Amino acid sequence: MATSPETAFPPLDGDGRVDVTVIGGGIAGITTAFLLKKAGLTVALIDAYRIITGTTGHTTAKITSLHRLVYRDLIDRVGSGKAKQYADANQAGLNLIASLVREYDIPCDFVRKPAYTYAESEESRDLVMDEADAARSLGLPAVFTEEVPLPGRTHGAVILEDQAQFHPRNYLLLLAGHLPGEGSYVFEMTRAVDLEERADGVVVKTDRGSLSSDYAVLATHYPIYDRPGAYFARMQPSRSYALGIRIDEPFPNGIFINVAAPVHSWRSQPAGDGDLVIVTGAPHDTGKAADTRAHYRSLEAYARSVYPVRSVDYHWSAQDYITADRIPYIGRIAAGHDRVYVATGFQKWGMAAGTAAGMILADLIRGRTNPWAEVFDPSRFREQPEFPDRVRKRLAAAGGAIEVGTDRIDHEIGTIPPGEGKVIEIDGQKVAVYRDGGGEIHTLDPTCMHMGCTVAWNNAEKSWDCPCHGSRYAADGRVIESPTVRDLRRKEVVRR
Numbered sequence: 307m308a309t310s311p312e313t314a315f316p317p318l319d320g321d322g323r324v325d326v327t328v329i330g331g332g333i334a335g336i337t338t339a340f341l342l343k344k345a346g347l348t349v350a351l352i353d354a355y356r357i358i359t360g361t362t363g364h365t366t367a368k369i370t371s372l373h374r375l376v377y378r379d380l381i382d383r384v385g386s387g388k389a390k391q392y393a394d395a396n397q398a399g400l401n402l403i404a405s406l407v408r409e410y411d412i413p414c415d416f417v418r419k420p421a422y423t424y425a426e427s428e429e430s431r432d433l434v435m436d437e438a439d440a441a442r443s444l445g446l447p448a449v450f451t452e453e454v455p456l457p458g459r460t461h462g463a464v465i466l467e468d469q470a471q472f473h474p475r476n477y478l479l480l481l482a483g484h485l486p487g488e489g490s491y492v493f494e495m496t497r498a499v500d501l502e503e504r505a506d507g508v509v510v511k512t513d514r515g516s517l518s519s520d521y522a523v524l525a526t527h528y529p530i531y532d533r534p535g536a537y538f539a540r541m542q543p544s545r546s547y548a549l550g551i552r553i554d555e556p557f558p559n560g561i562f563i564n565v566a567a568p569v570h571s572w573r574s575q576p577a578g579d580g581d582l583v584i585v586t587g588a589p590h591d592t593g594k595a596a597d598t599r600a601h602y603r604s605l606e607a608y609a610r611s612v613y614p615v616r617s618v619d620y621h622w623s624a625q626d627y628i629t630a631d632r633i634p635y636i637g638r639i640a641a642g643h644d645r646v647y648v649a650t651g652f653q654k655w656g657m658a659a660g661t662a663a664g665m666i667l668a669d670l671i672r673g674r675t676n677p678w679a680e681v682f683d684p685s686r687f688r689e690q691p692e693f694p695d696r697v698r699k700r701l702a703a704a705g706g707a708i709e710v711g712t713d714r715i716d717h718e719i720g721t722i723p724p725g726e727g728k729v730i731e732i733d734g735q736k737v738a739v740y741r742d743g744g745g746e747i748h749t750l751d752p753t754c755m756h757m758g759c760t761v762a763w764n765n766a767e768k769s770w771d772c773p774c775h776g777s778r779y780a781a782d783g784r785v786i787e788s789p790t791v792r793d794l795r796r797k798e799v800v801r802r
């Protein structure tokens with residue numbers, strides 16, 4: 307975000323029609339839109355904010371098919387055939403990025419590197435050896451090695467050669483720049499709020515007008531239209547923390563992640579004069595950490611235990627979705643819904659897979675078969691719970707006022723320092739209270755407007771985060787992240 311230009315695409319103004327509406331300007335949406343336009347279709351890519359400022363703008367951007375330990379597990383659970391589809395799709399995603407970088411001469415620091423999953427204990431050593439065998443059996447060039455060029459004692463690693471890293475914004479900005487023209491568009495600051503499936507197409511309703519098209523693609527990270535496939539029952543949001551640090555020694559050639567918890571991942575990135583080293587980790591389920599600042603502290607302490615850290619130049623956090631079977635959902639949103647497609651659940655491995663998602667969706671929308679579509683098919687689960695009526699009622703009742711005794715509420719509010727927030731519960735009634743930097747109190751209903759769970763305060767990012775499906779809201783209640791499309795409701799506190 308700090309080392310690439312900002313965008314200024316216009317918002318949608320009124321209604322329009324294209325062949326395909328792609329909602330969400332991250333790696334999945336931009337790649338899908340780009341490939342569809344290249345194939346001769348007209349597309350409209352819309353984003354609620356500026357493109358590539360969601361998780362793709364806050365990723366660590368290793369492009370690899372080595373997803374920590376995945377292949378032994380996949381072979382055991384879904385069989386070698388589907389595990390090979392998973393591996394081939396990721397390799398194809400990586401190779402597509404490489405070929406587009408070459409074809410369009412994209413200045414995005416794309417560089418091939420070996421990917422390592424390394425063991426830090428003797429028990430983990432067997433796991434990486436086994437992973438190397440499993441990956442090789444699927445045709446990936448994986449080997450076990452004793453040599454891990456990171457400081458400290460390690461117990462071997464699986465290496466996958468010829469993987470890569472890049473600057474994801476600089477790469478995607480160029481692809482997005484090719485979208486407008488010949489009947490295609492990019493609309494920023496345009497939030498999709500609903501979607502209507504019709505026999506002859508789809509209407510995407512936004513806060514700026516409606517877009518009609520033959521097909522719609524939900525690439526909003528978590529699908530904002532999630533009822534047909536009951537995605538709310540099949541994915542968990544997980545946040546991770548990242549630091550951009552400077553160290554006094556050269557960083558080794560490779561991209562690295564460890565086997566056992568807590569997870570730590572390393573890579574370097576040219577930035578200014580010299581390399582920035584990006585270290586990530588300290589994950590937790592969104593909305594379920596009492597003190598999110600502690601996650602930055604523990605990550606920094608870990609980084610300092612590995613390298614002498616000269617400076618911490620950047621820090622940020624972001625989230626991604628973990629699916630029920632640890633395989634992304636890419637394809638028709640649900641059986642019988644032939645005009646709406648989805649790409650989600652990348653489990654913190656969305657660069658190669660998000661690109662493969664674009665390839666799969668572009669094929670399916672054009673009526674072509676795709677060799678890897680089966681393993682990612684979202685309708686692989688039969689069980690599809692209903693959107694319960696009680697949720698509808700809860701959302702309809704959100705907002706209004708709570709009536710409480712003066713002493714109790716004032717005591718609770720008095721414990722909140724400036725710049726902090728808290729969900730206060732008195733006599734079974736809840737209110738989300740934020741005290742701004744100037745000391746003024748803002749009160750909101752903590753009912754998440756997606757499906758009615760109670761949001762929690764995130765003290766590091768100053769946001770309200772929902773533990774159920776990862777919707778996030780600014781301190782004043784405005785939507786930051788999907789699946790919600792509605793702000794938190796105001797809630798008045800009436801003192802008795």
Ligand SMILES: Cc1cc2nc3c(=O)[nH]c(=O)nc-3n(C[C@H](O)[C@H](O)[C@H](O)COP(=O)(O)OP(=O)(O)OC[C@H]3O[C@@H](n4cnc5c(N)ncnc54)[C@H](O)[C@@H]3O)c2cc1C
Nearest residue numbers: 330332333334354360361362365366368498652655656657
């Ligand atoms: C800390 C961290 C590190 C990671 N590191 C790696 C890595 O090294 N390698 C790797 O392969 N993967 C990595 N990942 C995973 C990868 O970054 C993600 O899987 C990927 O970026 C997800 O892309 P996306 O296009 O699905 O979503 P996003 O990039 O989040 O894009 C979704 C877009 O949809 C828009 N949107 C949302 N709601 C609406 C709406 N209602 N209307 C219109 N637009 C909307 C948002 O504004 C956003 O721009 C990492 C993830 C995290 C959290």
Ligand code: FES
Nearest residue numbers: 754756757772775
């Ligand atoms: S994100 Fe689904 S209920 Fe909050």
